Amino acid sequence: MALDQSFVGRSYPPTAPYEVGREKIREFAEAIGDTHPAYTDPEAAGELGHPDVIAPPTFVFAITFKAAGEVVADPKLGLDYSRVVHGDQKFAYTRPVRAGDRLTVTSTIEAVRSMAGNDILDIRGEVRDEAGEHVVTAWTKLVARAADDAADDAAGGAAGKQGE
Numbered sequence: 001m002a003l004d005q006s007f008v009g010r011s012y013p014p015t016a017p018y019e020v021g022r023e024k025i026r027e028f029a030e031a032i033g034d035t036h037p038a039y040t041d042p043e044a045a046g047e048l049g050h051p052d053v054i055a056p057p058t059f060v061f062a063i064t065f066k067a068a069g070e071v072v073a074d075p076k077l078g079l080d081y082s083r084v085v086h087g088d089q090k091f092a093y094t095r096p097v098r099a100g101d102r103l104t105v106t107s108t109i110e111a112v113r114s115m116a117g118n119d120i121l122d123i124r125g126e127v128r129d130e131a132g133e134h135v136v137t138a139w140t141k142l143v144a145r146a147a148d149d150a151a152d153d154a155a156g157g158a159a160g161k162q163g164e
Contacts, residue, residue, distance in 0.1 A: 004121045009108050012074075012104035015067045016129060017102040018089045025055045025099055032056060045098075058130070060103075061089060064125035064138040067105035069127050071123055072142070077109075079121065079144055087120065087141035094134045102130040110139070117146030 022042075029039035034056050037044035045053045072081050097103070104127070111122040112142040 002114055003121060004076065005112050007074075007077050007109045008112055012067075012070045012107045013105040014106045014128075014145075015063070015070075018063045018103055019100040020055065020059075020099055020103065022053055022098055022099040025053055025059065025097075028059050028062075029056050032058065039118065042099075050096065050097040050098060057091055057093070058095075060091065060097055060127055060136050060138055063103060064105050064107075064127065065140060067107050067121045067125050068140050068142075071107050071109060071121075072099050079119070079142075080147075081144075083145045084142050085145065087143040088139075089141070090139045091136055093136045097127075097135060100133070103127050103135060104130075105138075119144040 013157045025120045026040050029036070036056070037102075038048055038050065038054050039045075040053060042053055045051075048054075071077065072079055072084070093138060108124045108126070109121065110124045111120070113120050121142045121144070123142070124136065125140065127136045127138065129135055
């Protein structure tokens with residue numbers, strides 16, 4: 001089922017605030033194998049001009065992808081999440097995410113298109129702190145793979161011709 005093109009430009013309400021904690025940042029940095037001291041040591045972060053530890057650039061994916069879940073769950077959009085794979089991710093920062101930030105995300109559908117039977121959905125997540133200041137914009141590309149029955153029909157059709 002093709003996605004509803006009229007959803008392009010639709011924004012969803014901001015998420016509840018997510019409080020960024022030092023321990024979450026440390027755990028994330030450890031999980032990705034990044035040992036930069038500004039991620040775990042407040043003094044090292046301070047020497048770089050930050051008021052507290054900062055998060056690795058991809059840390060924000062966790063909250064923007066969760067926010068994109070509201071888009072994905074919108075039944076009127078017509079997305080079959082069981083067929084979705086993550087296609088791409090990019091970020092544009094105004095400033096680093098810091099321990100103590102309370103962040104909200106507003107998701108907007110930027111593009112809906114079909115290619116080779118797959119539906120492609122581009123979602124922009126605007127991340128702001130509790131003062132309303134922009135922190136980062138994240139773009140997420142989701143690809144809903146073509147339904148199996150269409151692929152099966154094509155394969156069966158070709159197989160059927162070979163067997164004739």
